[in-house]
Amino acid sequence: MQPAIFKSIKEIVYERSGIDLKEGKAKMVSARIAKRLRDLQLEDDKAYLAFLKEDADEIVQLLNVISTNVTRFFREKAHFSFTESVVTQWLGEGQDKLRIWSAASSTGQEPYSLLMTIAEVIRKSRASCDFRLLGTDISTKVLDKAESGYYDAQEVDGIASDLLKRYFAKQDGGYQVRDSLRSHALFRRMNLNEPPFPMKGPMDMVFCCNVMIYFDTDTKRRLLTDVHRLLRPDGYLIVSHTESLAGMSDLYRPVQPSIYVKADAPPNLGKPGKASA
Ligand SMILES: C[S@@+](CC[C@H](N)C(=O)[O-])C[C@H]1O[C@@H](n2cnc3c(N)ncnc32)[C@H](O)[C@@H]1O
16 A cells, blocks of 8 residues: 555544554555455555545445454453442442443443343342443444344353353354343444543443554543543443553542542543553
8 A cells, every 4th residue: 555545544544533543554454445445346545545535434434444343252351350349339239220331342242241240240139220231333343243242152152151041042053142131232333532422421330441552642531531521420440451541641540450430520631640550
């Protein structure tokens, strides 16, 4: 791909999604765009760039092919043990409503792992609780799969057999999330680069895992500020173990690696060194 074409595509992607394509990504972008060229019967990258500028909807297709959607059930075990203990505590205190946001939900493995975790706490404690999870992503392709709740046998590998039996039905060689669980999830397309987000809140927990790595500091800061607005007092923000809020924001206090609690009063934004972990 010619450097000038990569530069233009990089700028469009950044402007529309906040995804900061590094210089070394030109080969990857070119390979992924090749599929769009075939589908659209376009001659080359230059023709594709012209099409991208012309057709307002093409950005959605481009983000579908260039975004990295790798995910799996119960990806970071500590997140789910933390969720189990905090939900147990909240229900014990009489809380009867839970609102969770999976902010980059990809193909749904993170949302359904969270819903299984919460459903298990409720089942074991026999509490009654209205629990709902909002899953959002920029890619329509991954949202379609998340909404379908259908996974092949390899994908459900990370799910304990009792949970698999309770929350999935075997279907056509794969596994279908049962409606009893799926009915607690709602999936919507949403761009994390476009705060303020159109939800009311308050959210009890926000999972924003393995997505901020693609954003630059400004995009992260705007995102973290609006997540802070949506979180309830003492609500939790969970990121990936490979990500950190260090020096990013004073809006959160670390409680354990990759888990943050909403700080009471938002002090000055973004002063380096105030938040740790
Ligand atoms: C690597 S996956 C992470 C999935 C899951 N959270 C996990 O940790 O397993 C990153 C997801 O972020 C989504 N994404 C990238 N940029 C985004 C943006 N600006 N707004 C919303 N989602 C975005 C991608 O489409 C992709 O599905």
